[in-house]
Amino acid sequence: MDFYFTDRQYNLLGIASTERGRFRIAGEIEAQSTTASTVALTGNVYFAKDDLNDAINMVVGEGGNYILYEDDRGVGHFMTIQNTQVDNTGCSINFQADDAGNDLKNEIVGAHTATKAMTFAQYFAMFCADSGWELGLNEIPTNVRTLEFTSEQTSYDRMLEVANDFGVSLYYTFTIEGMTVVHRYLNVVNKLGSNTNVTLRQGTDISQIVSETSTADLHTSIKAYGSTTDGKTAPLNLVGYKWTDSTGQFVLGSDGVLRDTIAIRTWSRLRSNNNPTPESSHLQMVKTYDATTQATLLQSALADLKQYNHPAVNYTVTMARVPSELSKGDTVSVEDEAQNLYLSATVLEVDKCYSIPSNSTMILGDFKIEHDQTSAQIKQAAKTAEDAVSKATTAFSYAATVDDKADKAQATANTAQTTASTAQDTADTAQTTAASAVQVAEKAQASAYANRTFIKSATVPDTANLPVNAVWLQPADGATPASAKTWDGKTWQDTQIESSLIADNIVGKTITGSTFANESGTFSIDTDGTINGAMIVLTPSIQDGNTYEGAMTAADGVVYEVTKANGEQSFVAANWSSVQAQHVALDGTSTVAELDSDTGTVQVLNLDKDSNTVSSVVIDGESVTVLKDDSHMMMSLDSGLDVVHVNNDKSKDVYGIGPLGLQLQTISADNKVTSGVLDAWGLSRLNSIGTKLWSGAWGMGGTTTLTLSKPISDCLNGIVLLWGTGKTNAPGASDYTMTFIPKWFAADHSGRGIDCFVGNAGKNTFGIKYIYVTDTTLKGYANNGSNLAASKVLQGVYEY
Template structure:
């Protein structure tokens, strides 16, 4: 595959995008560059493929407002300039098919009227007459002095008119361009006596050729021509060759007195009188009547003779599927073809070249003496037929679309009807469900009311029962005679004969026996208010807890309680040589919290604000504080203090910055340094630039406002786009900028194979400027605060 880039521009030559035969955002595939000896132009057709997200960009590049340009350089180094004339967008298949031509709309869409020259004119004079304001000019001209007096009796495009002029002069045309950058500066129509050359190139089956298909046609074969030319001024009939005297030096062609030009050799093969008894007949010609624009018998004869030489034998064309097309091969060239399997050895003219760069094996050549034309219908009728065909196609498409829409409408109506039925059924179901829900809700409300009433009655009964319960506190069993049911016997803790403590207990009288019971804390509390409980152990579902004679609680969890003691201390204390009033201090103490090493915690408000002191079981302690007073100028002051009174750490935050005491050393960060630290890591600029000398990049934060400087982030650049690989980093210290502002910096870049490239930039406190030598496969992607 030959890598080819196709550049797309608008009609002002503004670059819109690049399609490549290799990978890239837009892929060119299936393209055919078509050249033919029967056409003076080069045509290009193909498909542009793209990702779904690039649809809008692809349409802008290929379709645009219509008439966009394609510029490319072929494998011979020849520049081509194409005008896109037709496009078809397939947004589902993510492709756009296009057809383009190098003659463009300036010649093909410009119509010229009937014209009759009043004198013999050169080709250049006819060109000026029919293409004066087309933007084209005569390039190579091999017949500058040749003249013809021509007449044209119908309207034509400028392109078709110049083809007819070329045919009358017996020459061939082709188009070339001068391209500077992305702009076409000159468009040339070139005039040559004969296209191509004898190249000496030999194409061999199996090496250069994958397939040869031959086609033979006798549709246009004839052995004589009766020729007519133009009608002279004042005459009523066109000129012919009757009475013109001419003798062929080879003896093959003869001009009769009747004005018919005959081939005396070809007739022997193609006469209808040929038979085994008459193998070489000399009469009964295959005769054609042809009209030319010639105004003299001499030029009329030459035109007829050229045609008779071309059509006095069958036309044989060879369609050759190529493995590849040699880059130096062009239309009109004469090449040699060898196919040993068919015993085919021939020398033929390249009539057509259909070249595919993305897949060379899709290229074909048409070889022969002249191109077989299967359809002799006039160009006007062809165009009319094509227009009718297009109209029928569009009508068919519209009818198909209408039928599809109608079918979809029917389907939509059916779906809508079904949906309406379903909705009506759902409505009935919902109404029934709502009725059931209302009934259920009424039942639930009644049940709730009943339950509420029952709960209220139960609570009332429970309250009355609790209020009417009898409590007996006694070490001995109470007398149960006439004792009411649910009476409670509270038995204090006792000591047995062995000196063991028997835990206190509670029992409830069932009317027949004492039963162990759990007594609500509220009921117990009612009986212990104002009394001291010492040495009691209470049984509960999760274990036991006890209070000893010293007031220590074990086995319990206390929540939701606050114990406060407060003291006022109006004394002064010295801290770092500064006298500060303690103010109001208070201390809250929690003792013997089981399961923790912490034995004492104090919280107080003193000279430095809130303070928390923690004392551990091993006797060590530490204190931490936070205040808004302290050292002069400090807005916020925090500190920590060991048990021996040493200040182990301090932080001062003031209008001048932040000061930290660590290991007896003070470290100060200014406000500017704090801002610079907060800027670190921020992306200050992003894009994709080489950059060149005219490019000035201004990061959002000057380098002096960064802690250390800038980091330049580079990445790879191929196929006209930045790539997320081959990242490199260049560090720019702000000390360098302060010392050498605006001086050049060289950045050395590498990739995974260690190939080295370089960039050169100029850096100031606020700007980064590139260099015109920065033209390699890397671009600047980001500038980051460092």
């Protein structure tokens, strides 16, 4: 998938692709949400180090560059880049963009109070007049509101607030010609999305379903307020309004509070084992609506109470794939037969990743659980059974009719029995004659069938003097399938082409001069379908300048050859144990790929024009081997990875990863070997170089012993003591000296002392600190506080 980057004059600066090219885009997320009118796009553009400046010009530029692309539904998108982060060491640029752009999000409009009721289009013209946006689809052209906005807002936020006040949703579309956006539309709809026929199934479309249950907004009663109407000083409420719920679940009290008499039994704070179904202590919310009458105010409160009188359940669905036809607001079905879970839900959010589709996610909400829903397979099985019963009923009815007729025929036969007995002799004679006639007719029919005339023709045959039952075989022509028709003496009747019809005409017969164009010109087909004879060569076919040819033998299998119009050739050969494909370029070089089931190997060879192997890859059941010139790589589960790279001067670099760790080796042209091994322990010690094992400010007198946080034997080489000016517990920040103590000293001379030379640059002198060393401790010496080194304190111990 390609993303086109332009400057603000729509000049193309570069293309980033999820699959190829100088600039690769990855980790991108196209985010749609029913709570936001825009579509947001974030991602990373990766590039080679030499392309850093071009990448910055393409993505960052002078700021506010554009991205144009077509999504997997064929919908064009126009994005404005709003933020970028350049990582020149990681050779990547992170960006954030959306389709509302700076023209709406950076434009500020002031507070406003409408003096009359206005349509959405009028508010749009007022707050987006100079934005470059047009009003597109508008499903509420005549609806009006008198609105007040008490503070400054961006044009984007102002239109969202207007949409909320009108109870509608917004989305953005574009008309794009070439690299130029010629129209930008803000669209107004009553509801986003549509009712789709898409069913998402666990295990195929869905890899994970996570349910989230929340009682944060749950309540069992609402005290509702409406607008403050003209002439009133207090907002509208439900006090004094008379209303009765037909179900009895909801009750409007004289205090104007709407209560749920069923939900309270579950969610009352008074519920206990002694009082399992309380009817008081509601969870009450105070809510304000735009209603101007008590009737509309009640309906608004009732709708809210029905929505929030139970826990809110959302399901986060991790998709194995996100169907391209889905968008925010769409209604889908979700099935998980293992949990007997059947849902219809609204797509609240869609996050699509085009480079790695498995990273795409959806969040569904507004769930309707259908516990008894029958799966599609069961429904189909029931429909099949129903059809079978219907057919059986029809057959039974037919059988009953036949049985009735049989009864009547039996009665007639009984009546005629006497007459039949009298005429028996005559009937016997007639029967013998009839049997003979039937035998003659059957022989004649068989002879006629066996001697039918078969005509193979692409055009309608001449029917003059054509015998009845003649068969016209019309071959396939690439667009029309083969067909057969039978001549009934007047018209051609469609005839099904069956294997028996073919067998009657070719099995056991010798076919000479056939269009199969085999080398000997003759072959035959046995009754078991075996073809006997020479190679069958397919008639060459030429399409778009390319020539297609093929041949087949029982022993050697199938060979297929394509010669392209430019002269390049491709071959495919398959027999009972292997498949081989080869492509030959114009310069004579070629690539061969082969699968051999006998040896269990797959290999790919790159050959020069003399068929010498330039490079190859061989995969068997246990290892992978790659060869190029004199270098090679081998990988297996037993030995790990081994690579031998031969340099131009014939020296070799050998490296591998195996049970011993990372193994490195250099072999000079005269076979001098330098090698080493780095295991996990060694790597850990390398990573620990510079780790602080102790810190403070000690003069290291005779009573001082410090314990290291790590044994010296566990360090890579040993420890470094950092000396500096200062006093005990009061380190200075100058005149530093370091003492290196190798790990072998602690191992071979544990408890022995060493001289640590410390300088005094200001006096051009030096002193000695005497330290006793073990694997885990450093102990001071009595004279360390009175000699020339008294002004120095130990400030740190580090691993090296």
